[in-house]
Amino acid sequence: xxxxxxxxxxxxxxxxxxxxxxxxxxxxxxxxxxxxxxxxxxxxxxxxxxxxxxxxxxxxxxxxxxxxxxxxxxxxxxxxxxxxxxxxxxxxxxxxxxxxxxxxxxxxxxxxxxxxxxxxxxxxxxxxxxxxxxxxxxxxxxxxxxxxxxxxxxxxxxxxxxxxxxxxxxxxxxxxxxxxxxxxxxxxxxxxxxxxxxxxxxxxxxxxxxxxxxxxxxxxxxxxxxxxxxxxxxxxxxxxxxxxxxxxxxxxxxxxxxxx
Amino acid sequence: xxxxxxxxxxxxxxxxxxxxxxxxxxxxxxxxxxxxxxxxxxxxxxxxxxxxxxxxxxxxxxxxxxxxxxxxxxxxxxxxxxxxxxxxxxxxxxxxxxxxxxxxxxxxxxxxxxxxxxxxxxxxxxxxxxxxxxxxxxxxxxxxxxxxxxxxxxxxxxxxxxxxxxxxxxxxxxxxxxxxxxxxxxxxxxxxxxxxxxxxxxxxxxxxxxxxxxxxxxxxxxxxxxxxxxxxxxxxxxxxxxxxxxxxxxxxxxxxxxxxxxxxxxxxxxxxxxxxxxxxxxxxxxxxxxxxxxxxxxxxxxxxxxxxxxxxxxxxxxxxxxxxxxxxxxxxxxxxxxxxxxxxxxxxxxxxxxxxxxxxxxxxxxxxxxxxxxxxxxxxxxxxxxxxxxxxxxxxxxxxxxxxxxxxxxxxxxxxxxxxxxxxxxxxxxxxxxxxxxxxxxxxxxxxxxxxxxxxxxxxxxxxxxxxxxxxxxxxxxxxxxxxxxxxxxxxxxxxxxxxxxxxxxxxxxxxxxxxxxxxxxxxxxxxxxxxxxxxxxxxxxxxxxxxxxxxxxxxxxxxxxxxxxxxxxxxxxxxxxxxxxxxxxxxxxxxxxxxxxxxxxxxxxxxxxxxxxxxxxxxxxxxxxxxxxxxxxxxxxxxxxxxxxxxxxx
Numbered sequence: 038x039x040x041x042x043x044x045x046x047x048x049x050x051x052x053x054x055x056x057x058x059x060x061x062x063x064x065x066x067x068x069x070x071x072x073x074x075x076x077x078x079x080x081x082x083x084x085x086x087x088x089x090x091x092x093x094x095x096x097x098x099x100x101x102x103x104x105x106x107x108x109x110x111x112x113x114x115x116x117x118x119x120x121x122x123x124x125x126x127x128x129x130x131x132x133x134x135x136x137x138x139x140x141x142x143x144x145x146x147x148x149x150x151x152x153x154x155x156x157x158x159x160x161x162x163x164x165x166x167x168x169x170x171x172x173x174x175x176x177x178x179x180x181x182x183x184x185x186x187x188x189x190x191x192x193x194x195x196x197x198x199x200x201x202x203x204x205x206x207x208x209x210x211x212x213x214x215x216x217x218x219x220x221x222x223x224x225x226x227x228x229x230x231x232x233x234x235x236x237x238x239x240x241x242x243x244x245x246x247x248x249x250x251x252x253x254x255x256x257x258x259x260x261x262x263x264x265x266x267x268x269x270x271x272x273x274x275x276x277x278x279x280x281x282x283x284x285x286x287x288x289x290x291x292x293x294x295x296x297x
Numbered sequence: 298x299x300x301x302x303x304x305x306x307x308x309x310x311x312x313x314x315x316x317x318x319x320x321x322x323x324x325x326x327x328x329x330x331x332x333x334x335x336x337x338x339x340x341x342x343x344x345x346x347x348x349x350x351x352x353x354x355x356x357x358x359x360x361x362x363x364x365x366x367x368x369x370x371x372x373x374x375x376x377x378x379x380x381x382x383x384x385x386x387x388x389x390x391x392x393x394x395x396x397x398x399x400x401x402x403x404x405x406x407x408x409x410x411x412x413x414x415x416x417x418x419x420x421x422x423x424x425x426x427x428x429x430x431x432x433x434x435x436x437x438x439x440x441x442x443x444x445x446x447x448x449x450x451x452x453x454x455x456x457x458x459x460x461x462x463x464x465x466x467x468x469x470x471x472x473x474x475x476x477x478x479x480x481x482x483x484x485x486x487x488x489x490x491x492x493x494x495x496x497x498x499x500x501x502x503x504x505x506x507x508x509x510x511x512x513x514x515x516x517x518x519x520x521x522x523x524x525x526x527x528x529x530x531x532x533x534x535x536x537x538x539x540x541x542x543x544x545x546x547x548x549x550x551x552x553x554x555x556x557x558x559x560x561x562x563x564x565x566x567x568x569x570x571x572x573x574x575x576x577x578x579x580x581x582x583x584x585x586x587x588x589x590x591x592x593x594x595x596x597x598x599x600x601x602x603x604x605x606x607x608x609x610x611x612x613x614x615x616x617x618x619x620x621x622x623x624x625x626x627x628x629x630x631x632x633x634x635x636x637x638x639x640x641x642x643x644x645x646x647x648x649x650x651x652x653x654x655x656x657x658x659x660x661x662x663x664x665x666x667x668x669x670x671x672x673x674x675x676x677x678x679x680x681x682x683x684x685x686x687x688x689x690x691x692x693x694x695x696x697x698x699x700x701x702x703x704x705x706x707x708x709x710x711x712x713x714x715x716x717x718x719x720x721x722x723x724x725x726x727x728x729x730x731x732x733x734x735x736x737x738x739x740x741x742x743x744x745x746x747x748x749x750x751x752x753x754x755x756x757x758x759x760x761x762x763x764x765x766x767x768x769x770x771x772x773x774x775x776x777x778x779x780x781x782x783x784x785x786x787x788x789x790x791x792x793x794x795x796x797x798x799x800x801x802x803x804x805x806x807x808x809x810x811x812x813x814x815x816x817x818x819x820x821x822x823x824x825x826x827x828x829x830x831x832x833x834x835x836x837x838x839x840x841x842x843x844x845x846x847x848x849x850x851x852x853x854x855x856x857x858x859x860x861x862x863x864x865x866x867x868x869x870x871x872x873x874x875x876x877x878x879x880x881x882x883x884x885x886x887x888x889x890x891x892x893x894x895x896x897x898x899x900x901x902x903x904x905x906x907x908x909x910x911x912x913x914x915x916x917x918x919x920x921x922x923x924x925x926x927x928x929x930x931x932x933x934x935x936x937x938x939x940x941x942x943x944x945x946x947x948x
Contacts, residue, residue, distance in 0.1 A: 038463070039562035040635050041651045042530065042579040043687035044380045044571045052383075128711075129730055130720035137520060146424065150573035157716040166713050174711050175731040208570050213383075215569035215714070220685055221694035223769075224777050226372040228693055 040097070044216045051079050056217045063227035069238045070293045076210055077290055081170065087151065087209060088283045092144025096156035098275055099138045100193075100201055103131070105265045108189035127175055128164045132157045133260040151212060153206035162200050163188065191258030194265075198257055202282045203243025207236065207262060236257075246282075246289045253285050303401055303425060304375055308334065308367045309397035309434050316395060316429050316947025318684050326374055330365045331436070342366045343518035345439035347541075348517055351548035352447040356399035358544050361596060362921045363394060363694075365540035366519040368417060369428065376526035388574060391425040397434035405428035409595055416588040421532040452549030457478040459542050459556050460514070462496040465607055465655060467631040469557025470504060470512075472606075475622045480511045482549060484542040486534065490522040492645065496632045504629055526900045529870040535580040536589075539603070545591050546601075546658070553602035554582055560608040560614050561744045562655070564737070566717050568694040574921075583604065583724035609740060611625040612659035613747040620665065628660070628668040640675055643808075644775045648676030649688030661751035679755055682769040693774060695748075702745025710738045751847040758823065763795055796822075797939050800852035801831035802873040804862035810857060810893050810916060810924075817928040818935065827854065849876055854887050856939060857903055860894040864901070878902050886937050889929055893917060909934040 046052040058072045087093060106115040116126055127200060137152050167184045185205045187193045214235070222228040247253050260278055264270035270278075304324040305317055309331070329343035330551045344362060348354050354362075371392055378387025398404045410428040419428035438444070460483035473481055483501060487494050497514065504512040509580065519537060542554040563581040567573055579585050585605050593601040607615055619625050632645050633656045646653045657679055660669040671677050674690060683689045701713070711718070711734060715758035722733040752775055759772065766772045799818070803811050811831065821827045830848045849855075855877050863869050881888040881903075890898065890908040892915045898904060910930035914920035921927040 038461075038465075038535075038556055038578065038580045039565055039652055039655065040530070040532075040580075041565075041572060041691065042377075042380065042566070042576040044385070044576070078384065081865055127730060129715060129719055129722060132715050133723070136719055146422070146574050147384050147386055151570075153571070154573070154716050157719065159717040165708070174708065174734070184592060190667050211570035213571075216571050218688075219569075219690045219697070220687070222693075224773070225693060225696055226777075227776050228697060229700075242767040249895070283517075292429050 044063040046213060046217050051075075055079065055214070057220055058220050059214060060221040061232065062218075062222060062231040063224075067234070069234045070290070072185070072221075073210060073235070073238060073242075074291050074293075074295075076213055077287060080213070084209070084283075084287070087148050087205075089244075089280055090144045090148040090152070091142040091154040092139050093205070093279065094275060095139045095142035095144065095199060096152035097279055098269075099135050100156060100159060100197055101265065101275060102269060103142075103185065104188045104194045104197060104261065105269055106189075107182075107187075110186070110225075111183075115182075115185065127181065128160055131160055135160070136227075147212075151205065151208045153297070154208050155201055158204040158208075159197060162204075163197055173229035191261050192254075194261040195254055195257035198278075198282060199243050199247035202247075202286055203239055204284055205283075207239045210228035210235070210239070222249075242289050242293060244287060246285045253282075256281065301389075301424065303391040303427070303652065304371065304394040304585050304931060306367065306392055306394045306396075307370045308394060309363065310399045311395040311431050313395060314495065317393065322579045324375075326371055328374075330363075330366065339521070339523040340370045341518065341520045341522050344436070347515070347517045347544075348439040350444060351449050351545060352442045353445055354544055355445070357403055357596060358547055360398040360400055360404060361413055361540050362433075362517070362544055364394075364398075364428075365537040367394065367396060368533050369537045369644060370523075372421065372531060373521045373525050373529050374523065377530055379528055385571070385574075388576065390422045391421055391427075393425070393427045394430065394433060395429045399434050401432035402427075403596075405860075409466070412592050412595065416585070416592055417533060417536065418590060420536060420575065420579060420585055429610065431440070431479060447551075449548050452476075452551045455482060455549050455551065457482045457484060457542055457546040457549060457551055457554045459483075459538055459554070459570055460485050460497060460501075461538075462493060462500055463561055463652070464612070464619075464628070464631045464633060464659075465557045465615050467627060468615045469555065470500075471595070471622050471624045471627070471707060472618050473555070474504060474508045474511060480513070482513060482545050483514045484545050484554075485514065485516050486538050486541055487516050487518045489834045490635055490637065491692060492640075493632065496630065496645070496946065499630055500627065503630070503667040505882065513933060515545050516540070531576055532575055532580075535585070537787075539589055539593070543596070543601070547597070551939065552597070552599065553604055555604045555606065556586070557607050558605065559610050559612050560737075560740050561611050562652075563605070564717070564721065564741075566698070566714060566741075568698045578913075581745050583608075583721050587724040603606045606825075609736065611740065611744040611747055612655050613662040613744075613751075616659050616663040616665055620663065625665055625668040629670045629673060632930070643805075644673055646674045648674035648678055648682075649691060651691050651695060653806065654678060654692050658695075658699075658748050658751040659757075662747040664754070666754075667816050672812070679771050680759055680767075682767050683771065683774065686771070689769070689774075690786070692771070696752075699745045699748035702741040703749045705737050705738070705742060705745070707735065710734075710741065711865045712740075761795065761825075761828070775870075796825045796849065797828045797853040797942060798851055799829045799854045799856060799935070800848050801829065801856050801858060802849075802869055802877065803831065803856075803858035804860060804866045804869060805857055806862040807860050807893055813924065814856075814858070814891070814931060815927055817932045821936060826936065845873075846876075849873065850880070852886060853942060854935065855880070856935075857890045859890050859892045859896065859898050859908075861896040863893075864885065864896055864898065866920075874902060881906070887942055889934070889938060891916075 039072055046056055055072065055076055061067055106118045119126060121130065135156055136153060164184055167187050170183065172181055188197045188216055218231055219228055222231055247257065288292045302323045304326060305313060306326045306328060307313065308328045310329060329336050330338060330340040332338060367513060375390050376387065378385055413428055414426050418424065456479055458469060458481060460470065470481060470483065485497050501514045546554050558581040565577045565579065567577045586605060590601060590603050619628060633652045634640065636647040636651060637651045653674065653701050660666045676689065680694055683692055718734060718737065721737065722730050725733045756772065801811055803896050809811040815829060818827065818829065822829060830852065832845055857877065879890050880886040888903060888906055890903050890906055892908055892913050894917045895915045910916065910927045916924055916927040
């Protein structure tokens with residue numbers, strides 16, 4: 038009871054170079070962008086597999102569905118989508134519906150765990166950023182609906198997508214880096230610092246890819262307005278968006294490291 | 298990447314026949330426990346012996362015990378992939394069992410197999426545990442009493458509980474026995490782990506001594522005889538455990554069984570991203586318990602309960618139970634370690650696995666660290682350098698999680714743990730979502746606060762601000778004191794109120810008495826009058842002779858624990874006594890013979906020194922009403938010696 042399987046990174050040179058970089062993460066000259074770039078390069082083909090996996094598609098489809106169904110001023114369409122009573126829908130209920138949706142998609146278990154976690158992160162962060170002080174965590178759906186309603190337009194959808202894709206990359210990188218980080222950083226403080234630096238860097242990257250880079254922002258908003266205007270976009274359109282968003286993030290990760 | 302080809306598991310002589318297609322024969326396991334000439338016995342399953350202990354079990358429950366045994370053995374047979382793989386796709390395996398059963402009409406129902414599959418996949422993180430049940434299985438009666446009309450005693454005033462011999466089940470049994478007046482059937486699974494069996498039996502003896510006639514221990518032996526997978530896990534073992542307990546409950550006509558496990562361990566929230574998919578085990582997770590209840594209710598054809606009384610408690614809370622019931626004497630006998638194969642003779646815990654770490658911090662948080670002998674741990678992660686291997690990952694991530702729980706607000710907990718909460722809230726009986734989340738937050742927050750309290754206590758007890766902290770020790774990891782690094786050329790001045798190091802020179806045959814003496818000196822340690830050192834503090838992989846020399850040369854008070862074994866020990870005599878007397882004569886240390894047992898010590902080199910206890914009356918002798926009285930006399934003598942040393946130093 039309470040067992041944990043402690044994983045490690047492969048003993049190959051390119052992975053051990055990553056371990057070496059983590060070990061020096063508390064030094065002032067530590068370059069987090071070089072670390073993330075090299076990690077992504079180490080798993081370049083696998084990163085593509087993750088993008089193409091059914092679980093990733095299902096997670097993003099769920100979020101698109103959420104945004105599309107949140108456009109009307111009343112919550113019934115979203116409640117119908119989730120096969121539930123509007124009174125019973127809370128962020129946690131959405132997370133449960135998401136779990137179920139992904140579990141039925143037939144993705145690989147390893148990728149399902151990453152996609153599920155990232156999509157729930159996106160829901161949780163969206164709710165936290167958009168709820169008013171009067172709204173508590175357990176408000177019934179009717180009174181909390183205004184929070185989700187904000188995702189039902191171009192800019193709202195763009196932000197929800199940014200949160201999701203940013204967290205996908207973060208969780209996927211942590212799937213590797215966290216195996217060794219606590220072992221090789223010297224102190225608890227250094228370990229926490231490493232986590233914060235990585236989190237901030239990836240938030241910056243996703244922000245840059247989706248906001249500062251107006252191309253993506255207009256692409257996301259335009260995509261949503263064009264393909265989601267009359268209901269759910271087609272599967273092909275969703276796949277195209279996923280491919281575009283991951284490509285943009287990957288470019289950003291590599292460019293950021295090269296600029297230094 | 299395509300779905301994995303399932304492992305076909307043929308049990309009880311089942312033949313695939315038309316059930317499986319030829320391409321499904323890539324991986325095939327034959328599991329059988331029956332002792333028949335034409336069968337290779339790949340599983341050891343002492344079913345007849347177990348049935349003998351309850352006289353009779355109906356066919357469906359015999360089937361259940363076989364199914365659970367086979368699932369457990371199949372789990373151990375198939376590798377889950379290397380820990381150093383880039384991605385862990387081999388972790389989630391796919392099984393298709395073909396099992397011959399007695400009660401085919403029951404097992405063949407689709408909803409039975411479906412529920413079993415859901416339970417086992419959640420428990421193990423595997424992709425599939427598909428079951429195909431075949432008819433035509435039978436076994437002979439285990440004894441003359443193996444008949445439906447023979448039953449064990451009435452189950453009135455009896456409860457059934459799982460008993461692993463760990464701290465939670467120990468505390469559960471103690472609480473139950475002390476507060477209910479009921480009898481208790483303790484149920485254990487035993488594989489080939491003699492040390493675990495010994496622990497359980499030792500604790501059961503202790504229960505029976507205190508509560509005569511109220512405790513019965515049922516054991517079910519089940520282990521794999523064939524080759525085990527290199528990177529094996531035993532995630533399905535809990536299904537076997539509960540199946541055994543269910544069988545016992547049935548024999549006693551009970552409709553419930555008890556599982557004592559603290560809630561933080563039951564939830565086992567992943568501490569790293571790679572710990573998803575049950576790599577952080579979900580043994581007593583509320584969803585597991587819920588699915589098991591549903592499944593056992595199907596088997597029973599009536600509602601069956603699994604009661605988890607410790608779910609809303611932390612490990613520290615569980616220790617308070619032992620404290621409240623006055624049974625902390627049993628604490629060091631309970632074994633929590635999940636890696637007992639890493640232990641050595643005389644040490645029951647590896648010290649580095651998550652359970653060992655959790656236990657160590659809980660004992661400090663509860664103020665019971667003196668009841669849990671550090672010598673029981675191969676790695677004393679509290680005081681020794683933690684090697685940069687998986688032990689450090691486990692320790693640091695345990696601390697990180699506790700730190701985050703401690704610092705969390707309800708909002709941040711909800712945000713950060715929403716993914717895990719979504720898998721829990723529906724399975725907390727009778728609670729709405731808000732009550733469930735608030736209670737889970739309260740539990741985790743309390744756990745975090747208790748671990749932080751444990752750290753403060755460890756610092757208070759072991760952190761001497763005038764000494765450097767060993768690199769990579771716990772204290773170094775949580776609070777490196779870089780400001781203490783001395784600039785070159787400064788002179789270290791010993792502070793007058795620094796504790797005196799006490800060195801124990803003793804024979805290992807007197808270890809129990811040394812432990813007792815340490816307990817009696819605990820107040821002196823807390824008051825920072827002394828610190829203690831003996832060879833059991835030597836870390837794994839450390840050069841022990843060098844470390845003994847170092848402490849022998851630095852200690853200000855040296856205790857020679859005298860007995861015939863001490864006199865007979867070449868190492869004590871040739872090395873330690875020689876060096877001790879040199880230091881005594883140079884007035885570098887105060888040497889005190891402590892007479893443990895009667896022997897002829899007066900003519901030894903230390904024979905002229907003032908010995909303890911008073912009048913050098915041996916601890917184990919009729920001169921004392923109890924050993925406690927003798928040890929109290931020794932503690933007083935050591936306090937006086939420390940005060941004299943302090944005065945010498947200040948004059």
